[in-house]
Amino acid sequence: MLELKRCKICGKEIGNVYDTDYFALISKQYCSECKKLTDRQNSRIRSKRYRDKKRRELEQAKKTAENLQDEVTELRMQIQMLRNMVN
Numbered sequence: 001m002l003e004l005k006r007c008k009i010c011g012k013e014i015g016n017v018y019d020t021d022y023f024a025l026i027s028k029q030y031c032s033e034c035k036k037l038t039d040r041q042n043s044r045i046r047s048k049r050y051r052d053k054k055r056r057e058l059e060q061a062k063k064t065a066e067n068l069q070d071e072v073t074e075l076r077m078q079i080q081m082l083r084n085m086v087n
């Protein structure tokens with residue numbers, strides 16, 4: 001069993017089993033500086049994913065609107081055709 005725990009990124013000692021709450025320590029992987037960096041990176045990734053998702057949703061909505069517009073045009077032509085048949 002390891003007595004010292006080191007940051008996975010920079011290797012800085014982040015605690016040992018004697019002076020730190022053991023369960024807090026096993027979930028800890030980075031020193032506070034590296035944690036700040038990885039948190040920032042994670043939030044960058046999250047917001048990029050969010051933007052990508054929104055962009056895809058917008059593209060989908062535009063496509064749906066175009067399809068509906070085509071359908072409206074088609075139906076108008078059919079109505080016109082039927083009117084011509086009745087007259």
Ligand SMILES: [Zn+2]
Binds near residue numbers: 008
């Ligand atoms: Zn570190």
